[in-house]
Amino acid sequence: MATLELQKVTKQFGKTTALQDVSISVHDGEFLVLLGPTGAGKTTALRCVAGLERLTRGDVLLDGAPQGIIPPALRDVVMVFQSYALYPRKTVYQNMAFPLEARHMPAKQQDVLIREVAHKLRIDAYLDRKPAQLSGGQQQRVALGRAMVRNPRVYLMDEPLTNLDFQLRVEMRSELKRLQRELRGTFFYVTNDQVEAMSLADRIAVLNKGVLQQLDTPEKVYQEPKNLFVANFIGNPRMNFIDCTYDKAARQLVTTQENWRISTTDAQRVVLDRHASQKLILGIRAEDIMLETLGGTEQHACEVYVVEPLGDRLLVDVRVGEIRLRVKMPPTFETKPGDRLGLSLHAEGLHFFAPDTEQRIV
Numbered sequence: 412m413a414t415l416e417l418q419k420v421t422k423q424f425g426k427t428t429a430l431q432d433v434s435i436s437v438h439d440g441e442f443l444v445l446l447g448p449t450g451a452g453k454t455t456a457l458r459c460v461a462g463l464e465r466l467t468r469g470d471v472l473l474d475g476a477p478q479g480i481i482p483p484a485l486r487d488v489v490m491v492f493q494s495y496a497l498y499p500r501k502t503v504y505q506n507m508a509f510p511l512e513a514r515h516m517p518a519k520q521q522d523v524l525i526r527e528v529a530h531k532l533r534i535d536a537y538l539d540r541k542p543a544q545l546s547g548g549q550q551q552r553v554a555l556g557r558a559m560v561r562n563p564r565v566y567l568m569d570e571p572l573t574n575l576d577f578q579l580r581v582e583m584r585s586e587l588k589r590l591q592r593e594l595r596g597t598f599f600y601v602t603n604d605q606v607e608a609m610s611l612a613d614r615i616a617v618l619n620k621g622v623l624q625q626l627d628t629p630e631k632v633y634q635e636p637k638n639l640f641v642a643n644f645i646g647n648p649r650m651n652f653i654d655c656t657y658d659k660a661a662r663q664l665v666t667t668q669e670n671w672r673i674s675t676t677d678a679q680r681v682v683l684d685r686h687a688s689q690k691l692i693l694g695i696r697a698e699d700i701m702l703e704t705l706g707g708t709e710q711h712a713c714e715v716y717v718v719e720p721l722g723d724r725l726l727v728d729v730r731v732g733e734i735r736l737r738v739k740m741p742p743t744f745e746t747k748p749g750d751r752l753g754l755s756l757h758a759e760g761l762h763f764f765a766p767d768t769e770q771r772i773v
Contacts, residue, residue: 413487414439433621443615446644491554510557551574587611635773710755
C-alpha cells in the first residue's frame with residue numbers, strides 16, 4: 412500500500428473555488444473518511460487525487476512522489492464510484508477481468524486472482540451473471556472486486572453505499588471495514604453520512620465549502636469539535652446551542668433568553684474567566700441533558716413539546732421559555748407533550764464557541 416498526501420490543494424472552476432488550501436495526509440493502511448455536506452468539494456478532492464482534475468495550486472503525493480504530471484492511468488490508484496459503473500453487457504467475471512486484460516495479465520493468472528477476490532467478497536456464485544441480474548449490494552461488491560484485483564496503492568471511494576437501502580448499507584459498512592483490515596489497504600473514502608464516517612473511519616476529515624474544518628479521530632471530532640460547523644454537523648440528533656454570557660463573580664453562565672443560570676466546572680472556569688461578560692455560544696449534546704421530576708436544586712423547569720419514540724431511545728423536544736432543546740432519554744422514560752419536568756445539564760458536556768469566529772473556546 413502507500414501513503415497519500417494532499418499538500419495545500421486548491422481547485423478553481425472559473426470564479427468558483429471548490430477546494431481551498433486543503434492539506435490531508437492518509438497514512439499507509441489507514442481508513443480515512445472525507446466527510447461533508449453536498450457541495451463541500453469531497454468528490455473534487457478524489458478526482459484531484461485520481462488525476463481527473465488538474466490542480467489550480469498545490470500537489471498530490473504518493474509515497475512522497477509528486478503526482479501532478481503523472482497521467483491518471485499511471486497513478487496506481489483506483490476509484491469506486493457511487494453509481495457502480497459496471498459494464499452492463501459483460502458478466503461479473505468479465506467486469507472484474509477488464510482492468511487485468513488492459514494490463515495484459517496472462518489468462519490463468521487472471522482467473523486465479525478473480526476467483527480469489529470473488530470468494531472474499533462472497534460473489535463467487537454470481538460470476539456468470541450480468542449486473543442487471545444482481546441486487547444493489549451485489550453490484551457494489553462487483554465494483555469493489557474490480558478495484559481489488561488491481562491491487563492498487565490507494566483505494567478512492569466516492570459515496571459507494573449511497574444507492575443501497577438502509578439494511579444493506581449497514582451490512583456493507585461491516586464488510587468494507589473487514590475487507591480494509593484484511594487487505595491492509597489505504598482507503599480514502601468520501602461520504603456525507605456522518606454515521607457512516609463515525610463507524611468506518613480511523614480518522615475523519617470534515618470539509619465544508621472547500622475548506623478543511625477538522626482532521627481527527629471520530630472520538631475527537633464528536634467530543635471536541637473545533638468549530639460550530641463541526642459541532643452542528645456531527646451527531647444525531649444535532650448539538651443544542653444557546654446564546655449566553657459568563658458571570659465571573661457568580662461563576663455561572665447566564666443565557667441571553669430567560670436569564671437561566673448554568674453551573675460550570677473548575678476546569679471550565681479557568682477558560683471562561685478570560686471571556687467574562689463576553690457573548691458566547693453554549694453547545695450541549697442531547698445525551699448530556701437530563702429530564703426528571705421537577706424539584707431538584709440544579710434543575711430548571713421545562714415543558715415537553717414533542718416526543719419521538721425511536722425504539723432504542725426516546726427523543727424529547729422541550730422548551731425552557733423561548734429556548735428549545737432536544738434531549739435523548741432511555742426508551743423506558745415516560746412523558747407526553749405538555750408535561751412539566753425538571754431539566755439539568757451535565758457540566759462536563761458543555762462546549763463553548765466564540766460567536767464572531769465560530770471557533771471552539773479551549
